[in-house]
Amino acid sequence: MTDAAPPAAQDAALAAALAGHRVLLAYGLLGELMQRFAPFGLDYMGAQLGWLRDGLGLEAAVVPLPTAEAVAANAARLAQALAGDPRPALLIGHSKGGLEGLAALLVPQAAARCRAFLAIQSPFLGSPVADALVASRALHRAAGLAVKALRLGSGAGLRDLTTPARQGWMDAHAAQVAALTARLPVLAVGTFLDEAATGRDRRHLPLARWVAKRAGPNDGLVPVASALLPGARHLVLPGAHRTLVAAAPGRDPVGQLRLMLARLLGAGPGGAVSPPPPPP
Numbered sequence: 001m002t003d004a005a006p007p008a009a010q011d012a013a014l015a016a017a018l019a020g021h022r023v024l025l026a027y028g029l030l031g032e033l034m035q036r037f038a039p040f041g042l043d044y045m046g047a048q049l050g051w052l053r054d055g056l057g058l059e060a061a062v063v064p065l066p067t068a069e070a071v072a073a074n075a076a077r078l079a080q081a082l083a084g085d086p087r088p089a090l091l092i093g094h095s096k097g098g099l100e101g102l103a104a105l106l107v108p109q110a111a112a113r114c115r116a117f118l119a120i121q122s123p124f125l126g127s128p129v130a131d132a133l134v135a136s137r138a139l140h141r142a143a144g145l146a147v148k149a150l151r152l153g154s155g156a157g158l159r160d161l162t163t164p165a166r167q168g169w170m171d172a173h174a175a176q177v178a179a180l181t182a183r184l185p186v187l188a189v190g191t192f193l194d195e196a197a198t199g200r201d202r203r204h205l206p207l208a209r210w211v212a213k214r215a216g217p218n219d220g221l222v223p224v225a226s227a228l229l230p231g232a233r234h235l236v237l238p239g240a241h242r243t244l245v246a247a248a249p250g251r252d253p254v255g256q257l258r259l260m261l262a263r264l265l266g267a268g269p270g271g272a273v274s275p276p277p278p279p280p
Contacts, residue, residue, distance in 0.1 A: 010258055015056040017265055021088050021115060023052050023060035026078060028095025028121075028245075029067050029157065033150055043247040045094065051254045067096060069153030071160040071169075075103035079110035088115045090261075094245050095222065096157060098122025098188075099166075102229070105184070106176045116185040118264050120244055121219060124170060124188070125226040126163030128214040129207070134162050166226075174230075181231030187264040190227030191219040191239040199250040204240040219243070235263055 005013075025045060027035070034044035045062070052060035063081045065074045078100055082089055091114050093101035098119030105111045123130070134140050144155035159165055170177070180186070193201060193208040194217075204220035215223035221241040228234045237244065237256070244256045 007255070007258065010262060011055055014258070014261055014265070015058070018056065018058055018090060021058065021090050022085065023058050023090045023092065024081060025049060025060065025062045026065060026091070026093040026097030026101050027062060027067050028097050029161070030152065031067050031094065031097070033152060044242070045245050047247045047253050048245065048257045051257070065100070066151070066153030068147035068155050068157045070156035071096070071099050071103060074100040074157070078104035079107040082110035082113045083107070085113065089113055090116050090118070092118045092120070093122060094120045095122055095241070096161060099124065099160070102177065105180055106173060111180065111184065114184065116264050118260055119186070119188045119229060119232070120260070121189060121191055121222050121227055121241055123161055123222045123226045124166060124229050126166035127161055127222050127226065128163065128211050129221050130158065130161035131163050134159050177229070178231050181229070185264055185266070186229065186232040187235060187260060188227055188229035188232040189235045189237065189244065189260055190222070190224035191237050191241070191243060192217040192224050193219055193240055197238070197240070200248050201240040201243060233263065235260065
């Protein structure tokens with residue numbers, strides 16, 4: 001299968017490759033809050049979840065996580081969700097959810113149930129925006145109180161997104177991450193905003209310019225260099241931090257997920273999507 005193949009053909013190939021698999025989604029920070037506004041027209045991975053279920057006929061679900069909780073705590077919940085079902089799973093994490101997915105997959109019992117991992121715009125090496133938020137005692141305290149009031153977790157996850165915290169975690173787990181990416185299909189996707197951005201993405205340009213001075217090309221929150229997990233397959237696309245996961249005029253989150261899954265699972269003989277490898 002190629003990216004130019006008709007969507008129906010791509011969907012048929014993906015559905016065949018993932019037959020019998022579960023799909024687990026892990027939201028990014030505040031994801032469950034955004035999803036509460038879905039009845040009012042705000043999309044956050046909802047169109048993608050519907051396509052996985054109705055378009056591909058897969059059993060797909062969001063793993064309920066308090067997204068402002070510490071990465072380690074949510075990783076334990078994800079690991080339990082993976083290990084607690086004998087069926088193979090495809091794991092998709094957006095932003096902070098990708099960090100938690102990676103940490104969960106370092107648990108052998110969880111990794112044994114996973115056939116592929118897609119990390120979308122995840123700050124594996126941290127975000128300058130998180131650095132600035134945590135550096136300001138007043139802002140950090142206000143953000144912590146807000147997420148607790150909204151029942152999004154303890155707020156400990158905010159510090160987990162900083163550059164020092166992420167660099168320390170990646171250094172400490174480098175060998176385990178390398179072993180994981182060597183045996184499991186992993187695709188890490190980064191996005192960038194530039195002056196050619198259009199539509200709603202242009203709203204994020206001021207923040208993207210600020211981050212660019214500190215960490216290079218970015219999507220307004222996560223630098224591209226931070227999103228590209230060492231050892232994984234990489235894909236870089238234009239867009240803001242919600243472009244790939246939220247439906248809006250000029251955006252196609254379903255088409256983007258179709259592209260990402262095709263790249264993640266590869267193409268086999270005759271253009272068909274290759275099935276994920278068997279467990280070790």
